[in-house]
Amino acid sequence: xxxxxxxxxxxxxxxxxxxxxxxxxxxxxxxxxxxxxxxxxxxxxxxxxxxxxxxxxxxxxxxxxxxxxxxxxxxxxxxxxxxxxxxxxxxxxxxxxxxxxxxxxxxxxxxxxxxxxxxxxxxxxxxxxxxxxxxxxxxxxxxxxxxxxxxxxxxxxxxxxxxxxxxxxxxxxxxxxxxxxxxxxxxxxxxxxxxxxxxxxxxxxxxxxxxxxxxxxxxxxxxxxxxxxxxxxxxxxxxxxxxxxxxxxxxxxxxxxxxxxxxxxxxxxxxxxxxxxxxxxxxxxxxxxxxxxxxxxxxxxxxxxxxxxxxxxxxxxxxxxxxxxxxxxxxxxxxxxxxxxxxxxxxxxxxxxxxxxxxxxxxxxx
Numbered sequence: 001x002x003x004x005x006x007x008x009x010x011x012x013x014x015x016x017x018x019x020x021x022x023x024x025x026x027x028x029x030x031x032x033x034x035x036x037x038x039x040x041x042x043x044x045x046x047x048x049x050x051x052x053x054x055x056x057x058x059x060x061x062x063x064x065x066x067x068x069x070x071x072x073x074x075x076x077x078x079x080x081x082x083x084x085x086x087x088x089x090x091x092x093x094x095x096x097x098x099x100x101x102x103x104x105x106x107x108x109x110x111x112x113x114x115x116x117x118x119x120x121x122x123x124x125x126x127x128x129x130x131x132x133x134x135x136x137x138x139x140x141x142x143x144x145x146x147x148x149x150x151x152x153x154x155x156x157x158x159x160x161x162x163x164x165x166x167x168x169x170x171x172x173x174x175x176x177x178x179x180x181x182x183x184x185x186x187x188x189x190x191x192x193x194x195x196x197x198x199x200x201x202x203x204x205x206x207x208x209x210x211x212x213x214x215x216x217x218x219x220x221x222x223x224x225x226x227x228x229x230x231x232x233x234x235x236x237x238x239x240x241x242x243x244x245x246x247x248x249x250x251x252x253x254x255x256x257x258x259x260x261x262x263x264x265x266x267x268x269x270x271x272x273x274x275x276x277x278x279x280x281x282x283x284x285x286x287x288x289x290x291x292x293x294x295x296x297x298x299x300x301x302x303x304x305x306x307x308x309x310x311x312x313x314x315x316x317x318x319x320x321x322x323x324x325x326x327x328x329x330x331x332x333x334x335x336x337x338x339x340x341x342x343x344x345x346x347x348x349x350x351x352x353x354x355x356x357x358x359x360x361x362x363x364x365x366x
Contacts (some may be wrong), residue, residue: 001075001112001309002338003043009068010061011086012038013363021338023074025355028342035363036342037117040314043340044115046071046082047312048108048141051115056086065089073111075309080110105140105147112141112303112311116296118321123295124279124288128269135270138299139198142306149190156183157266164259174256181248184264189241191265192226196233198302199224199270206298213290213329220291221273227263286323293326297333310337317342 008017013035028036041052045059046069053059060067065088073080084107085093094101096110115137123130140147160180163173203222210220226233229247230240244264248255251262272279272295274287283291303311313334319327320343359366 001073001307001311003046003071003073003111003312005072006039006042007068007070008039008042010064011042011059011067011069012061014038014042015061015363017363017365019358019365021340022356023338026338026340027355027357028340028360029345029357030360030366031344034360036360037316038363039360040115040316040340040342042069043071043312044113044314045069045084046073046107047111047113048104048147049113049115049137051117051137056092057088060086060088071111075111076307082107082111103147103151105144108141108147109144112307113314114138114296114300114303114311115314115316116293116318117316118318120296121289121292121318121321123292124272124283128267131270131272132266132268134295134299135195135198135268138302139194141311142198142303143194145190146194149187149194153184153187153191153265156180156187157261157264160184160261164255164261167256167259177252177256181252182245185241185244185248188244188265189237189239192230192233192240192244192268193235193237195226195265195268196224200234201302201305202295202298205301206294209297209301209333210291210294213294213326218287218290219275220294221276223271223273225269225271226265289322289326293330297330300337304337313337313339315339315341317344319343 002023003021004023005020006017008014011017017039019039028039030036037052041050041059044051050056050059067086069084069086071082073082081097083095094104094107096106101107120134123134136150140150160177163177163180167173199222206222207220210218224233227244227247229243231243233240247263255262272291274283274291277283279288279291300311300313315330315334319330319341322330
């Protein structure tokens with residue numbers, strides 16, 4: 001799986017860009033704030049991944065009303081042209097080979113990527129939201145049904161929060177509370193089910209990566225933590241739905257009193273342990289970085305197992321944050337698929353596989 005060419009118009013700081021890429025290694029270098037990360041973000045967007053923008057309008061260049069992305073993709077021995085038109089005043093339009101797509105989940109069904117940026121090095125030390133995002137970004141690209149359930153759950157959750165917050169001034173709003181709780185339990189059951197099964201896969205892959213990384217000196221442990229009434233997160237969504245619904249009914253009065261959604265998949269966590277100890281609390285900075293790297297590289301392996309092809313790997317200024325040992329490990333583990341690496345200098349190029357270098361300055365290829 002690879003992206004062969006990319007065209008951008010009015011995307012972030014790119015007024016216009018046309019670039020062709022190497023099927024293996026692409027090193028994108030230049031000074032800070034020139035557009036290196038923006039280019040990786042564009043590649044990720046075509047795989048249904050947007051790691052920095054909450055809303056599409058944030059991706060559109062200031063002063064204009066639209067942006068355009070086009071990628072020439074090779075996947076499953078087929079050629080695809082993926083296009084995205086982003087508009088400030090209307091919904092985005094997505095197309096694959098000229099055929100209109102319903103949502104970004106359909107992009108993910110064609111093209112996948114795994115992003116690793118400096119913030120991910122703190123994945124273990126951050127709160128649960130960072131690890132949920134890691135799970136969500138991975139599973140959304142592999143399971144379209146999950147992406148739909150997640151979007152529905154987030155929509156219902158936001159509505160329910162508004163109802164609870166405004167209910168003191170408008171008590172009649174509580175008449176709709178049970179309807180939103182029911183919908184959240186349905187969507188939440190799908191989310192829990194898929195997260196549990198993905199963590200199961202991670203437990204099969206990530207410890208081996210981590211063991212290689214640490215020279216066999218450390219053991220990585222993973223555990224999925226969700227609503228306490230869910231006795232088996234790997235059970236069918238119907239079973240989980242009934243357990244979530246009972247839990248919400250039992251906490252209805254408490255939620256109204258506190259005016260908060262007290263529990264649900266929006267509070268799930270991926271528990272990471274090293275040698276049996278909670279990594280977030282007891283591990284060193286080096287150990288937590290190794291664990292974070294292992295999770296990202298494990299996700300890449302799972303993608304390859306599921307699709308038969310490695311996803312495009314996007315390494316956004318990560319090498320500069322790593323010591324030489326970890327740099328070498330990462331570079332040795334990325335064989336076999338297309339990779340994009342951003343950095344400020346190109347002095348490491350002689351250490352990399354043969355590929356292509358692109359120099360970016362002020363949103364332009366030089």
